[in-house]
Amino acid sequence: MRWGPLTALLLAALAAPAEAQAPVDWSEAEIRLVGQHGPWPPPPVRDPSNRISDTPAGIALGEYLFNDARLSGDGLMSCATCHQAGRDWSDGRARGKARADLDRRTPSLWNVGHSHWFGWTGAGDSLWAQSIRPILDPEEMGGSWARVARLLREDKDLACGYDRAFGTKPDSDDERLLVDAAKALAAFQATLVSPRTRFDAFRDALVAGDREAAARYGLPEQRGLKLFVGEGNCNACHFGPRFTNGEFGDIGIAFFVRPGEVDSGRLGGIAALVASPFNLLGRYNDDPSGTSARRTQHVRRLHSNFGEFRVPGLRQVGRSAAFMHNGGFATLEDVVRHYSEVSPDRLHSDGTPLVRPLGLSAQQSTDLVAFLRSLDADPPTRPAPPPLCP
Ligand code: HEC
Ligand code: HEC
Incomplete structure (x- = not known):
């Protein structure tokens, strides 16, 4: 009896690390979702609108x-x-x-x-x-x-x-x-391709069923990744090997540039695109097939484009000094807090919102940040470029 409260305290102290040590189980469905974020590096792309692309x-x-x-x-x-x-x-x-x-x-x-x-x-x-x-x-x-x-x-x-x-x-x-x-x-x-990361080693091991290699990836990273492709719904927008679907989204970031002046985001982007003499519908597109211009041809301004910004890829993300289009967040912890606490009033109301306040625990937030950091790696040093015309 005398030791009761102390035992309870001890148990409580032990419980947290025990949970933090538990191995992470991956279902078939989750492995498929993780697999979609690779392989890395991707095959090189050729831009048909640029006749010297890839030369x-x-x-x-x-x-x-x-x-x-x-x-x-x-x-x-x-x-x-x-x-x-x-x-x-x-x-x-x-x-x-x-x-x-x-x-x-x-x-x-x-x-x-x-x-x-x-x-x-x-x-x-x-x-x-x-x-x-x-x-x-x-x-x-x-x-x-x-x-x-x-x-x-x-x-x-x-x-x-x-x-x-x-x-x-x-x-x-x-x-x-x-x-x-x-x-x-x-x-x-187009030659600037980010290096392979700890995440990529894990992703490949998980997909190949190599549990020993997969176990080299930390538990916090694994839990963060599970949240990313699961409950967090992050991969709805940060999809694919580059962790972006390449499109635009509204995640409730303030669009006031200064009092009385807004950045209209994608809405203004479309206006500039359509007005540009250099867009893919213009005479400088080197692609005779016209296929490369299709997206531009079909672009339409919608009211919901207001305040949307491009979904950034997340490879090397933690190596930036600031985040979002306006550099409004200084740390990845700030970004994760935003997704945890975002007010639904700040988001567009049409359709099912992809972003909702996640209400993450302290451990979940740390895990998500640990996962995001595993998308960073030191790039190899670049050799000095050779002279143009020796
Ligand atoms: C609705 C689509 C959508 C969802 C869902 C989403 N994001 Fe984002 N994410 C964006 C957009 C759009 C931006 C850029 C917003 C801006 O610049 O104003 C962004 C920015 C970020 C950034 C900053 C990147 C940079 O270079 O500045 C990080 C990190 C990030 N998201 C992680 C996450 C995580 C983690 C989740 C899940 C909790 C998530 N995102 C869910 C669309 C989304
Ligand atoms: C004064 C700083 C500055 C200089 C100089 C600069 N950029 Fe940028 N660059 C930016 C900013 C800011 C953006 C974001 C523009 C936006 O979306 O409004 C950007 C965006 C870009 C993008 C789009 C990247 C993406 O992810 O879509 C490319 C490509 C780019 N710049 C290439 C260049 C090239 C090539 C040059 C030289 C001819 C150049 N930049 C000179 C600041 C600069």
């Missing part, structure tokens, strides 16, 4: 241009200023910074060749069209068609790199030369 000479020219500050109006800013190789192709900031502060975060470029909409609102329908935007945007690089075209024509290395990539010398059509530069930039960016 070594196109990739080499693109890498050169990506690091070339002469594309910008003042000669001081390159793509690599904001998309830095050492920072997972982002800039480590909550929101982008050029001449002015930008309203959105610089997304990482990992696995960008596998997307079909680009930018936080899908204002671009091809990687090359998306690569034109920052060059011309006065708030970003502030460059011009004429400047880029002149550079390609007059710089000895670039003119030679262009000839190798496109099989002709740069001509006098400035607009086409700008598009071609963007196509080279796209060819390069």
Whole structure:
């Protein structure tokens, strides 16, 4: 009797770790769901709208241009200023910074060749069209068609790199030369594939039924993954090997940029896409079959697009400094708290909501974060690019 309360205390103290040590059971259905997040890396994609996609000479020219500050109006800013190789192709900031502060975060470029909409609102329908935007945007690089075209024509290395990539010398059509530069930039960016992770080793072992190899993945990670594909319903949007369905969603993130000004998200993205002379319906699409333009052809603005943003892929996610289109969350713990506590009033009311407040326990939240962190891995160091025209 005397020891009763103490025993109870001891038991309580032991119970938590015991639960935390229990092996995780995986049902056939769950194994199938986990299997859908791989295999990794995926087979390379070729972009039919870009005739130099996937060509070594196109990739080499693109890498050169990506690091070339002469594309910008003042000669001081390159793509690599904001998309830095050492920072997972982002800039480590909550929101982008050029001449002015930008309203959105610089997304990482990992696995960008596998997307079909680009930018936080899908204002671009091809990687090359998306690569034109920052060059011309006065708030970003502030460059011009004429400047880029002149550079390609007059710089000895670039003119030679262009000839190798496109099989002709740069001509006098400035607009086409700008598009071609963007196509080279796209060819390069499509090679940025994130490394295999601890999750991938587990996923492959689970699918192959190799329990010994699967057991090397931590229990918190396994529980977090189970939540991700189960109760949490995260894979409704973060689906497939890249952990994104490539489309848009509303998860209740504030869309006020500053008092009285909103970021309309996908709604504005569609308007920009349709108005762009560089979209896949325009004359610069290299795909004669027209198949690549189908999505753009069918895009329609719906009221529900207001406040939707692109579902980000989650590979290398924990290596970013901030999260969401507006960099509004500083840590993964903040992100998970958002999904745990989100107010249904903040979400669109039409249809069955895919997001609802999950009310996670402290342990569930830690597990989910542990799982998300297992999607990170150190990328191999990049070798210095070879000279364009040795
Ligand atoms: C001043 C910083 C900055 C510079 C310089 C910059 N970007 Fe970006 N980049 C951003 C931001 C911010 C976004 C998000 C834009 C949006 O969706 O509104 C973005 C988005 C992108 C995307 C879309 C990624 C995705 O996941 O859909 C691509 C591709 C891209 N940039 C390529 C480039 C290229 C190529 C260059 C050079 C020509 C470049 N960027 C220069 C900040 C920058
Ligand atoms: C309705 C679709 C949907 C569901 C369900 C969903 N997400 Fe998201 N997720 C998004 C969208 C859209 C964003 C970006 C929102 C923004 O930028 O405003 C996002 C952003 C994120 C981010 C930040 C990524 C980054 O690079 O900024 C993480 C991490 C994340 N989600 C994890 C989860 C987890 C964990 C769950 C399950 C608890 C989940 N998501 C459920 C659509 C969804």
